[in-house]
Amino acid sequence: MIVLETVGFRYEMDTTEPVPALEGISLSVTPGTTLGIAGASGSGKTTLLQVMCGLLLPTSGTVRVEGRDLSRSTKARRRACILAGLVFQFPERQLFEATVADDVAYGPRNLGLERADVEERVRHALGRVELDPDTFGRRSPLSLSFGEMRRVALAGVLALKPRVLLLDEPTAGLDERGKRNLEGLLRSLHEGGVGVVVASHDVGFLAEMVQDLVLLENGRAVVRGPVVEILGNTSALRQAGVAVPFAPAVLSVLGERGWRIETGSMREDAVADALVRAGARPVR
Amino acid sequence: MLQATSLDYRYSAAEEQTALSGIDFAANAGQWVAVMGANGSGKSTLLQLLAGIRVPSRGRVLIDGVDMRDLACRREIARHVGIVFQDPATQLVSATVEREVAFGLEHMGMPAGEMRSRVKQLLEYFDITSVRNRPPQSLSGGQKQRVVLASVLAMEPGVLLLDEPTALLDSAAREKLMGILENFRAGGAMAIVMATAHPEEVLRADRVAVLSRGCLVADEAPRSLFSREQECEKWGLPRPPAARMASALGRRGRTLPDSPMTVAEFVSAWTAASADASPKEGPRE
Numbered sequence: 001m002i003v004l005e006t007v008g009f010r011y012e013m014d015t016t017e018p019v020p021a022l023e024g025i026s027l028s029v030t031p032g033t034t035l036g037i038a039g040a041s042g043s044g045k046t047t048l049l050q051v052m053c054g055l056l057l058p059t060s061g062t063v064r065v066e067g068r069d070l071s072r073s074t075k076a077r078r079r080a081c082i083l084a085g086l087v088f089q090f091p092e093r094q095l096f097e098a099t100v101a102d103d104v105a106y107g108p109r110n111l112g113l114e115r116a117d118v119e120e121r122v123r124h125a126l127g128r129v130e131l132d133p134d135t136f137g138r139r140s141p142l143s144l145s146f147g148e149m150r151r152v153a154l155a156g157v158l159a160l161k162p163r164v165l166l167l168d169e170p171t172a173g174l175d176e177r178g179k180r181n182l183e184g185l186l187r188s189l190h191e192g193g194v195g196v197v198v199a200s201h202d203v204g205f206l207a208e209m210v211q212d213l214v215l216l217e218n219g220r221a222v223v224r225g226p227v228v229e230i231l232g233n234t235s236a237l238r239q240a241g242v243a244v245p246f247a248p249a250v251l252s253v254l255g256e257r258g259w260r261i262e263t264g265s266m267r268e269d270a271v272a273d274a275l276v277r278a279g280a281r282p283v284r
Numbered sequence: 285m286l287q288a289t290s291l292d293y294r295y296s297a298a299e300e301q302t303a304l305s306g307i308d309f310a311a312n313a314g315q316w317v318a319v320m321g322a323n324g325s326g327k328s329t330l331l332q333l334l335a336g337i338r339v340p341s342r343g344r345v346l347i348d349g350v351d352m353r354d355l356a357c358r359r360e361i362a363r364h365v366g367i368v369f370q371d372p373a374t375q376l377v378s379a380t381v382e383r384e385v386a387f388g389l390e391h392m393g394m395p396a397g398e399m400r401s402r403v404k405q406l407l408e409y410f411d412i413t414s415v416r417n418r419p420p421q422s423l424s425g426g427q428k429q430r431v432v433l434a435s436v437l438a439m440e441p442g443v444l445l446l447d448e449p450t451a452l453l454d455s456a457a458r459e460k461l462m463g464i465l466e467n468f469r470a471g472g473a474m475a476i477v478m479a480t481a482h483p484e485e486v487l488r489a490d491r492v493a494v495l496s497r498g499c500l501v502a503d504e505a506p507r508s509l510f511s512r513e514q515e516c517e518k519w520g521l522p523r524p525p526a527a528r529m530a531s532a533l534g535r536r537g538r539t540l541p542d543s544p545m546t547v548a549e550f551v552s553a554w555t556a557a558s559a560d561a562s563p564k565e566g567p568r569e
Contacts, residue, residue: 041424041454147323172451173370175322175481176522201454204525243455246525249547250554257555268525272532279538279558 001066001195002029002052002084002164008060009047009219021047022219025061029195031163034186036206036227037199039216040241045199046089048216049166052197054080082111085162089169091146091153100126100144100152101137107160125159126152128185147178154185164195171202183209204245207231207266215240231266247271286311286334286365286443286475291343293329303329304498307343311475313442316465318486318506319479321495322520327479328370330495331445334477335367347443362388366436367445371452372428376420381412384420385435392439406434410464426457433464444468446478450485462488483510483524487545494519511543526550 009022022044029035029052037045050056051063054070054077062069065083068076088094097103101122108118126133129151136144141152150170157165165186171179186209190196200206206213206227213227217240223230230236231248238244244252247266254261263274291307304326311317321327332338334345336352345352347364355361369375378384385406389399407413410430415423420431429449436444446465450458462485468474478489486492486506494502494509496519502509510516510523513531523531526544530553533540540557544550 040456041426145324173323173448175520177520178323241454241456243458246529246547246550250526250529250550253547253551254554257551259555268529268532272529272536275529275533275554276536276538279554 001031002080003064004028004052004058004061005064006061007051007058007063009044009051009056010059019218020059022051022058025219025221027214027221027224029164029197031193031195033164033195033197033212034190034210035195035197036203036210036213037197037216038201038203038206038213038237038240038242041201043216043240044219045216046168047219049086049168049197049199053084053086053166054078055086082107082160083162084164084166085157085160086166087154087157087168087170089172091149092142094153094156095141095149098140099137100131100139100141101133103141103152104155104159107156111160121159121161122155125155128158128189129155130181130185131155146173147175150174150178158189162194164197165189166197166199168199169201170198171200171205179205201242203231203237203242207245207247208268215242217241228264228266285313285348286477287346288334288340289343289346291330291333291345292341293326293333293338294341302341302498304333304495307500309334309493309500309503311443311477313475314469314472315491316469316476316478316489318489318492319477319495320481320486320492320519320521321479325495325520326498327495328447331367331447331477331479334443335365335445336361337367362441363392363439364441365443365445366439366441368429368432368436368447368449370448372425372432373421375432376428379419380417381420381423381431382407382416384431385438387435388439402438406438410434411460424457425452426454426460429453429457429461433461442473443475443477446476448479448481450480450482481522483522483527486510487524494521496520507543507545510545 004025004027007022007025008020010020037048039045051058057071065080070077070080095103097106104122104125105118108121123133126136131151141149170182174182186196198206198209210227213230214221215223215230215236222240223236231245234244234248234252251261259278261274261278263270288307288309291304292302293304294302319327319330333340376384378387382403386399386403389402407416410433412427412430415427420428450461465476469476480486489506491503492506492509493500501519510527516523524545526546526549529550530540530544538557540553542553544553
């Protein structure tokens with residue numbers, strides 16, 4: 001649904017910066033995708049998300065959403081922002097209405113929907129992020145905790161019924177429970193046919209959440225593939241300035257010591273099963 | 285030395301719920317204390333009370349035996365206590381990095397020559413000399429944070445408070461900050477109090493204080509806390525991935541020895557347990 005072909009992006013105001021923010025990125029995202037984007041600070045994660053939803057236009061290459069080139073049509077670009085919903089890194093910068101309900105209603109109202117339809121979408125979206133529309137709906141977004149603001153910002157995007165959800169560092173500032181709730185929500189959205197793209201330096205979260213991973217280094221996609229393979233390549237992770245999560249780190253050390261541990265996933269449960277299998281039986 | 289006794293705090297008189305209640309807490313020079321707790325448990329509020337930014341509704345905060353309320357003004361408090369917020373962008377005020385680092389010293393009235401050499405030292409120590417003429421707001425997150433640290437530490441405070449300082453940093457910047465804090469601890473002159481959500485960082489601390497709904501529910505060695513799975517779950521605390529994986533194996537009937545907390549510890553515990561399971565058929569070299 002979103003197709004990037006050799007996309008490059010250079011921030012115009014930053015003429016002193018010798019390297020472009022993005023260069024030669026080709027990838028596609030469908031509603032069935034769960035894609036993680038990892039990389040050091042300044043590697044281009046946020047820029048990539050903003051290009052994918054048409055918030056920024058590429059300075060070279062093309063971005064097509066549902067077949068339409070975003071650089072050629074303002075209409076296509078406007079539509080792209082609805083089909084591909086972006087949740088920013090700092091939710092408090094995304095909230096501006098007087099009440100939570102109005103904030104979530106902002107997008108649907110702009111679509112020109114009927115009042116009843118807007119209300120229904122607001123209730124449904126707040127329900128999805130586990131905020132009671134009756135109690136939270138009337139509060140000011142500024143009175144909320146950080147985790148609650150995050151959820152309101154997410155609800156505002158969900159109310160547009162995006163087919164692909166783009167999230168920028170969604171776990172920053174969330175506690176353990178918040179992370180688990182977010183993971184559950186993203187999983188159920190994905191099962192309902194929504195594509196999920198997450199840019200994050202929380203690679204442990206990506207290991208649990210996504211099927212595919214792109215590693216960015218200075219704006220280039222240095223590796224892309226199934227998350228289990230890329231996380232298994234610990235030297236590529238280090239090279240890209242990405243912390244090696246626990247499970248791949250352990251498997252890599254055990255591998256060096258001659259243990260062969262087969263796992264089809266880097267999720268905690270899958271790795272625990274693999275470790276039990278390997279430890280319970282003679283190896284090699 | 286920093287000491288807080290029976291601290292209560294409520295955000296407004298009308299509010300029934302106290303944000304913090306009955307907190308007793310101390311940190312000595314040369315100690316690194318981590319503060320953990322779920323969102324809304326009171327971590328930031330506690331740090332702000334310890335920094336003198338908020339005044340407790342009840343109880344006292346003493347710095348080297350002096351009640352914080354008796355310190356005449358902010359400027360005097362800043363000589364004793366430095367605080368670094370989660371988002372460094374919120375505490376940068378000057379037009380250039382160099383002026384930012386000199387800001388506090390200027391207000392203290394330090395002679396120009398002494399100030400120049402102190403600033404030069406700090407810029408070098410924090411690896412920000414090359415960006416000294418740039419506006420702080422134009423720097424990366426990790427650089428901004430080192431600018432804030434440099435300007436806070438310019439005052440040579442005896443207590444350094446950090447509120448989730450690595451939340452916005454990548455792994456390289458995080459390691460760099462941890463190295464800097466290790467050095468300060470080794471220097472022995474400073475008490476470090478750091479709120480964090482990362483168990484790997486907590487393991488570096490001497491102690492961890494745990495807040496739950498505004499109460500101090502634990503204050504102990506990090507390893508001892510993380511080996512208590514049920515309490516961590518109850519208080520909403522993340523445990524080190526090694527400890528979680530060991531629990532996951534335990535649920536599968538494979539209990540590992542020695543409660544591993546790091547990758548290296550996990551590998552040796554798992555290897556030992558697996559050798560027991562099949563003693564004659566371990567891995568071949």
